[in-house]
Amino acid sequence: MAKTPYEILGVAADASQDDVRKAYRKLAKKLHPDLNPGDAAAEAQFKEVTQAYHIVGDEEQRARYDRGEIDASGQERQPHPFYREHAGGSGHQDHPYHSTRGFEDFDDLGDVFSELFRQGARPGGSGRHRFHARGGDVRYRLEVEFLDAARGARTRVTMADGRTLDVRIPVGARDGMTLRLAGHGMPGAGDGPPGDALIELAVRPHPVFQRDGDDIRVELPITVDEAVLGGKVQVPTIHGPVAMTVPKNSSSGRVLRLKGKGVRAGSDHGDQFVALKVVLPPHPDPGLETFMSEWRQKQAYDPRADLLKKAG
Numbered sequence: 001m002a003k004t005p006y007e008i009l010g011v012a013a014d015a016s017q018d019d020v021r022k023a024y025r026k027l028a029k030k031l032h033p034d035l036n037p038g039d040a041a042a043e044a045q046f047k048e049v050t051q052a053y054h055i056v057g058d059e060e061q062r063a064r065y066d067r068g069e070i071d072a073s074g075q076e077r078q079p080h081p082f083y084r085e086h087a088g089g090s091g092h093q094d095h096p097y098h099s100t101r102g103f104e105d106f107d108d109l110g111d112v113f114s115e116l117f118r119q120g121a122r123p124g125g126s127g128r129h130r131f132h133a134r135g136g137d138v139r140y141r142l143e144v145e146f147l148d149a150a151r152g153a154r155t156r157v158t159m160a161d162g163r164t165l166d167v168r169i170p171v172g173a174r175d176g177m178t179l180r181l182a183g184h185g186m187p188g189a190g191d192g193p194p195g196d197a198l199i200e201l202a203v204r205p206h207p208v209f210q211r212d213g214d215d216i217r218v219e220l221p222i223t224v225d226e227a228v229l230g231g232k233v234q235v236p237t238i239h240g241p242v243a244m245t246v247p248k249n250s251s252s253g254r255v256l257r258l259k260g261k262g263v264r265a266g267s268d269h270g271d272q273f274v275a276l277k278v279v280l281p282p283h284p285d286p287g288l289e290t291f292m293s294e295w296r297q298k299q300a301y302d303p304r305a306d307l308l309k310k311a312g
Contacts, residue, residue, distance in 0.1 A: 004072060145204055176200065208236055
């Protein structure tokens, strides 16, 4: 289970703001990247405690977190109109919607970083050393229509901070695919670059088409006469309807292939597989009943004989 900001800072949930500040000052001095050059673990932990302090080191943010209005990454818990859900935050900087609040708290910790900068200043330098860090990534889930994912599309989404972004859905996009929009995440600290926006696609199911890798599967209703006599029928595809020949004497369950009518994958296309389903008229037809009664007497056969034999 992910740690809470209090656990990351090593304080109780009812600790005073002063105790929270002291705990952060102590950890910041210990873990600052300038004092641990090349130590990736220390740098990751420093970012983690800094994010935790952004949440509970600010009284307003802390109150909202304690009320359950935001999570450990500063993400709003109520759903956003464009997103089905938001990934849960663990306090790490690459989780969604990092709050922009908290950076102002560095002003209150000037003595901490002044000491760090003095220790980290290089010989011959100016004596001033700023803290630079890449901004956190933000994560969203964007619901996409099935055909938009299969054929590609462009859409405009509103980010958590009110900005709008044009997002290109690539041809053949899959459910769970993540799009990276470079530079559209949280702002960096100092001269650090901004993070990225990571948008996970959630493809809605379609009432007709089912995706199987790059292939598409469809169940096609046909009439009794089409099954017996065969003929040309219209078949929906993700690219639009096409004509297909139903062979004579086609039973329900027979699968026909439409080559190249699936999802495009690079320079290739998948196929569409069409499963036939014989459907009777919606209302009883006396003429058909009479014909079938006479046919049954002359051409009786048992389509289940082989099945029963195999069943033993």
